[in-house]
Every structure is written in structure tokens, then in C-alpha cells.
Amino acid sequence: MKRFELIEHTADMGIKAYGKDMGELFTNAAYGMASSMTDLEKVNPKESQDISLEAENREELLVSWLNEIIYLSASKTMLFSKFEVSEIDDRHLKAKIFGEGFDIDRHKIETEFKAATYHRLKISNSTLPEGVLQAEIIFDI
């Protein structure tokens, strides 16, 4: 199963993420976003940040999750390459994300992510591959 794929969008960019459950879907969405930011091979997951979120429903939880990572990346000047969701339901999430401080000599930032948007956001059951969850997210970049 593919973890994610890129969606063509005129102004911005989008990803379609897959996962056999909510935890995997959220991990793969974060991974898809992070790998569009920079080459993750070069990001050493040596430091971690804890994330705990609440939202009204699972779609809003997904946007909050991705924007939390964007916020942490911008405010701590860090890049993240590993995502571990430990607890998740439709309205709550607990996770640990791993990465390191941005190093201008080793890291190259490919894309600046302003935010994950709510545009046409939907978490649904995928038909291909069958039986997994999928989500499409459009980002403002």
C-alpha cells in the first residue's frame, strides 16, 4: 500500500494519504507533508515533541494535527521525519514526533507550508486499495 501520493493543484499542493486505520492515516499524512518539505533521509529523528490535540470531528482533527506540525516546525525551527500516533479516536489524538533542528548546511527546505486547509476535506473509505481509509488535503504553500 502506498503511504501517500501528490495531488495536482494549480495554486497550491495537495496530498492523498492512505492508512489501514486512523493512526496510520494520520502518520502517513504527516509523512507525506514532511517529505514535501525536505529530504527526510537527512533529518535525524533525535529530538522529540509531544502532541496532544482535541477537535470536533476527525477531519478537523487531521487539519489540527498537520497544522500543529507546521507550527512546531516554524516556531522551534525544526524538521520532523518520524511520527508516532499513540492514541487516537475521532476527537482526540496523542502523538510523539521526532526530528532535529534545522541546519542550513545540511538541510534544504523545498517548500514552505503555510497551512493545511479544510478545502474539500474528507476522510473516507478507499476503493483502491480497498478497505483502507483515505484523506485528501490541500495545503496553502
Add this chain to the structure above:
Amino acid sequence: MVEEWKGTFKKIDDYRWLIPKREGMRVPGLIYANERMLQHIKMDRTPVQVANVAYLPGIVGKSMAMPDIHWGYGFPIGGVAAVDIEAGGVISPGGIGYDVNCGVRLLRTNLKEKEVRPRLKDLISALFLAIPSGVGSKGRIKISSQEVMEVLERGSQWAIKRGYGLPEDGLHTEERGSMEGADATKVGHRALERGRPQLGTLGAGNHFLEIQIVEEIYDEEVTRVFDIFPGQITVMIHTGSRGLGYQICDDYLRVMGNAVRKYNISLPDRQLACAPVKSEEGQNYLKAMRCAANYAWANRQCIMHWTRETFERVLKMSPKDLGMVLIYDVAHNIGKIEQHPVEGKKKTLCIHRKGATRAFPAGHPDVPEDYKDVGQPVIIPGTMGSNSYVLVGTQRAMQETWGSTCHGAGRVMSRTKALHTVRGEELQRELGERGIVIQAKGYKTLAEEAPAAYKDVDEVVDVCHNAGISKKVAKMRPIGVIKG
């Protein structure tokens, strides 16, 4: 994901296409475009987005799209929508955008190409060093958390007070660079945290600083007033409110998500989340959004100050000899409370301009005193390697578009596709052959922002001119660019 628009358009004239009202739409949609552009517009979801905006409670007139319209998220980019505040009209952060007050300013000079060309490479390198750019860049300005509040509430006026520029710069800035009604206590700590280190940075993506030459004059009377002449060197600065604006938009979209449930508003897309302008949620967002707008004006003001310093240093000329006067600064992602007549009655409206520029005509009280007889300058950036324009606002824009016009070229090619089609190194060489010096943080940005990825700016501007919603004044072509 891209679905072609299956609905109908009603042709009004060669530049106006009506989307008739359908179930759920409170008003019709109206797209400004020529026939050729309309074929492009139909290929993606843009017309659906124009129709979706027409669902907003309190919307009056039409859900409008300027000719540089392209597929956004929620609102189309190039969208203009007004709501009647007294009739329960709503404000939508998605209808203003994450980069609040992304905008442009244009500086004139006394210089001609022959004075700049021999030092152009040095000038571009020096500007690249003086003005932090690129993702994650930190500004040169160190301010206390107390002073940040002043930046948010006073914008350009703060910058001018701190010595970044001249008092007259404020007079040539929309809202004098200091929007009233900003309340920094409505800005969350996360936005402050992201914004504080980034003040005075250009950022990445489509943001740039450009050295240009005035190539063509369309209206001599107006150019005399703006002090523009053929062959003149101008400088254009295009950037916005950086992480501060992004975070404010995201924070308030969450608030609006709850407000939509609370006020029982039905919308076709979550990204349109909104609240009545008069509600607590609406008022708080407005106050915070104005802070982001002020931050962006302060940002462009500081960058302009370093640009002037760099020109003085590299060209060894005095400020007086350089004559670097700010022609004007416009916002193109913003929400404004304005008075406009609706069906003959004066109403207080909340105008959303998302990728659209204010274009007020001669005689309007918000037009600077020295431009009163000709109207407000409208600054239209092209993309690197393509032309930029100065237009001027018209009475017709006042009657039709709440005094609004286009904002730029508008993308036609996705970034991923641009990356497959265009190579950054090649583009740099090709532009170099045309005499354009470029310095950028990465080749990827160059390729993503390649001119071929955008609509022809000349065509966009011509549609606005021919439709009468702004008037062409002058055209500039780039000779030097710095990008993040």
C-alpha cells in the same frame, strides 16, 4: 480531483460572464475574462468556487472573480465578495487567505538603465544580503514582545517611527500602512511566536524584490502625477504577513468552524467557515486580521528601507539624487469595512478581496491627496521575467466591483507540473540571456515560479482595462530579481 465545470455561463459582453443563480446561491457569480481565458477557467474547479462563495450569508451584488482567477481553497484566488453587515453578513478568514495582506509596493527612482546596468550584479547581490529571504529566514529586527504589539497595532507607522523610512511613505500606503481597529490582544501567542523573528523578511514562494525599467506609458497625465517616465528604474517589493498571518488565519478558522455550528450556517465547503461580522467571533477575527495586515505593511516598509540604503551604498548616491519615492503600496489579500451603495442605498459592507486589489477612483476620500485628481495607483506584479503594471482605479470599478480589480498573473500550471516542465538552472540562464539577473535561495522555487506557470499578465491587465474596472498607466519589465 480536478473536475471540469459543467454549469453554464451567460455572456454579458466580451469580458463579463455570468454564473446564473442556482439552488443555495444567494446571488449570481460573475467572472471577468476573455473567451480564451474562460476556456482555461472552465478546466478546473474555479467556477464551482465562485458559485460556492455565493452561499455566504449576507452576500450582496455578485460573487466576483477577476481575470487572474485560479483555483484556490474555499474562495477562488482572484475572488471579490461583499456582505451587508446589518443583514447578518459574515466574515470568512478563508476569503482573505493565510497570507493576510500579501501585497506589493512600487518605488520610483531618478535613475535610468545606463546608471544601474554596470552595477546591477552588485546591486542584486547586496540586496540579497541585506534582505533576509527563504524559508526559515530570521529578520534583522530584534524587538521585545511589548514592541511587537505596537507593530501589530500601528504597522508602517511603527516602522517609520523606528527610523525605517520617511513619514511621507505612510501617505502612499493603503490605509496609511496602519489599519485602524487592530487589537493585538486578539492575536494568539502562537502567531506572535511565529511572527516576531520574521519581521523584515521576504519569505519564499512567489514573493520577490525586483528592479525594473518602465517600458511603456499608456496615460501621460497619470504618469506625470505618479512621477513615472519612460526608461525609469523602479523597484517592486512583493511579500506579506509571513508566519504571523498564516497562524492567525489557522487559529480563527478553528474558531469559525465552531461558529458555523453555533450560528447554524450551511456551507458547501468547510474552508468557507465564517461568522457574522457583528458576532464576537467575527469581531475578534477582524481585529486580529488587521494586526496581520499592519505587520505586513511594517514588513514591506522595513524591506523598502534596506532597499534604499543598499542603492545609496552600492551606487554611492545620496537619497536626494536617487529620488526613491514610494509610489504606492496595495494589499491583495484583505477584508475591509467600506461604504458602498447597494440598490441605491448606502450600506456598510465587509469586502473580501482574496487575490484582488482595491482600485478607488479619482476623488475618493481614501485616495492620497496628491493623487486625488487621477485615482489610486494599482500595482500589478508579474512573475519573474514577465512584465508588471501600474493601473489606476476607476468609477466603473466603484459601481461594479466595490472598487476592486485584478492582483497579478494567476497560476495556470501546478507547481508539481512546473517542476517537471521547467528546470531552474536553464530558466536562470535563459532569463540571463534576456538581461535579467536573478539571485534565489533554490532552483526549485525558480522552476515552480517559472513564467510559463502563470497566465499572461498582459492579457489579465488588458481584460481589466477593457472591462473598465481599472485603467492602464504604465508597464515595467524586470532586469534584476531576488527570491526566497
